[in-house]
Amino acid sequence: MTTFNELNISQPIMKALENMGFEEATPIQAETIPLAMEGNDVIGQAQTGTGKTAAFGIPMLEKVDASQKKIQGLVVAPTRELAIQVAEEINRLGKGKGIRTISVFGGQHMERQIKALKDGPQIVVATPGRLLDHMRRKTINTGNIETTVLDEADEMLNMGFIDDIRDILKNIPADKQTLLFSATMPKEIRDIATNLMNTPKEVKVKAKEMTVENIDQHFIEIPEKHKFDTLTNHLDIYAPTLAIVFARTKKRVDEITDGLQTRGFRAEGIHGDLTQGKRMSVLNKFKNNRVDVLVATDVAARGLDISGVTHVYNFDIPQDPESYVHRIGRTGRAGRAGEAISFITPREMAHLHLIEKVTKSKMKRMVPPTYQEARRGQQQAAADKLRKTIDKKDLQEYHETASELLQDYDSVTAVAAALKMLTKERRNAPVNISSAQPISVKKAQRSRDNKGRSGNKKFYGNRGQGGPKQGGRNQGGRNRKGNYQKRRNNRKPNS
Numbered sequence: 001m002t003t004f005n006e007l008n009i010s011q012p013i014m015k016a017l018e019n020m021g022f023e024e025a026t027p028i029q030a031e032t033i034p035l036a037m038e039g040n041d042v043i044g045q046a047q048t049g050t051g052k053t054a055a056f057g058i059p060m061l062e063k064v065d066a067s068q069k070k071i072q073g074l075v076v077a078p079t080r081e082l083a084i085q086v087a088e089e090i091n092r093l094g095k096g097k098g099i100r101t102i103s104v105f106g107g108q109h110m111e112r113q114i115k116a117l118k119d120g121p122q123i124v125v126a127t128p129g130r131l132l133d134h135m136r137r138k139t140i141n142t143g144n145i146e147t148t149v150l151d152e153a154d155e156m157l158n159m160g161f162i163d164d165i166r167d168i169l170k171n172i173p174a175d176k177q178t179l180l181f182s183a184t185m186p187k188e189i190r191d192i193a194t195n196l197m198n199t200p201k202e203v204k205v206k207a208k209e210m211t212v213e214n215i216d217q218h219f220i221e222i223p224e225k226h227k228f229d230t231l232t233n234h235l236d237i238y239a240p241t242l243a244i245v246f247a248r249t250k251k252r253v254d255e256i257t258d259g260l261q262t263r264g265f266r267a268e269g270i271h272g273d274l275t276q277g278k279r280m281s282v283l284n285k286f287k288n289n290r291v292d293v294l295v296a297t298d299v300a301a302r303g304l305d306i307s308g309v310t311h312v313y314n315f316d317i318p319q320d321p322e323s324y325v326h327r328i329g330r331t332g333r334a335g336r337a338g339e340a341i342s343f344i345t346p347r348e349m350a351h352l353h354l355i356e357k358v359t360k361s362k363m364k365r366m367v368p369p370t371y372q373e374a375r376r377g378q379q380q381a382a383a384d385k386l387r388k389t390i391d392k393k394d395l396q397e398y399h400e401t402a403s404e405l406l407q408d409y410d411s412v413t414a415v416a417a418a419l420k421m422l423t424k425e426r427r428n429a430p431v432n433i434s435s436a437q438p439i440s441v442k443k444a445q446r447s448r449d450n451k452g453r454s455g456n457k458k459f460y461g462n463r464g465q466g467g468p469k470q471g472g473r474n475q476g477g478r479n480r481k482g483n484y485q486k487r488r489n490n491r492k493p494n495s
């Protein structure tokens, strides 16, 4: 156990940590904060929800001179929502030191953003596309940046963002500090990363599994056409406080959302095709418990920290084991418990085993709940409401009417009627979700292999000029343009 005191953190930040209720440093914080404060480049890997944001935020803030109204810290994050969230957390941590952090991302008014950048924030959190836009227009001054962080580094280096990241880093002096964080870091991506940095220290918080152990992981083997009914049955029985349902495509997200709404659930969808305003409002409703089920593509898989998410459903199993880790990591955060339930079609069983192998975790088989069980679940929810009302003990004025009722009917019938009225009976409208191709291991495996190869091709293609771990980022692949093969063409919609 390490206290923040032992980490030589300045008073104003100690105060912020206290206000935020952080008592002890998490292992990734304890290990990386000192290294980063000494000025090292750091690659930090630790499970989801274990406080990586503060692990890079604190040392970055410690370096900032608050009297200088110049950008001294830069964080790059893959999605807009994550950029906003990270900026909020760094703002909370840096408030006492008088440090201002802003977020900058696509879909936002350009002129307003330019004005905000000129206004003297010391830290900027940005998505790659919009950041590059500002760099090209010279509307961001990168000359005073001391620390650059790539949050969810593997995701950004992996997908189409790699060229963007290299271009971004070209705008910052090569001898400045670079920090890279993620819960997952496939080896080939780590090699690419190492090449962009100055002899980084690598910290990997040791864990038996890639996933967090306080998440209960289950799978349900089920034909595609039964997935939706199984989902609604499950939601009725387990009545999650907040649930996130991940689906493979934007179209399926829309269809599942419509279907859930038809059946009376408070559900909303989020994906890259929605306007920024809509994305924000959906997420806010979910955070404020005005929506119970968030249906999402992988745009919501990385980094989002929403307290109270009790259940994560993989309506469709993700292609990459890494995506699985991040998706289910939206629950079970900061030591809380969580449930993850993945729907696997019979033809995808081999893929499930691949995920288990890579993540070194096991999913327990669950039988699909029946409609009768779901009805029973709904009644239980109604009975709970009744119990709570009884516990309040303010029923005196209802006693007379209740007694009259019991003269006409027996008590079981009377209570059954009350339960029926309280039960949220679902409209059992048929819902059709358009079919999806099952994921096959072969395809998934190939994609993993390609990932490695394309990374290699790009960076080690010309070994004479510096392979991985051979020095600073200017010697490596950073200044060369290559044809990184985009693995998925629909994966770059977020900045």
Ligand SMILES: Nc1ncnc2c1ncn2[C@@H]1O[C@H](COP(=O)(O)OP(=O)(O)OP(=O)(O)O)[C@@H](O)[C@H]1O
Residues within 6 Å of the ligand: 021, 022, 023, 024, 025, 026, 029, 046, 047, 048, 049, 050, 051, 052, 053, 054, 182, 183, 302, 303, 304, 305, 329, 333, 334
């Ligand atoms: N030392 C601490 N003590 C208590 N809570 C903490 C501490 N550090 C961070 N937290 C809280 O834990 C939650 C998860 O932190 P954070 O979002 O940084 O996790 P993460 O490791 O970045 O996860 P992910 O891999 O999903 O991005 C946040 O709500 C954060 O405020």
Ligand SMILES: [Mg+2]
Residues within 6 Å of the ligand: 052, 053, 151, 303
């Ligand atoms: Mg994070």
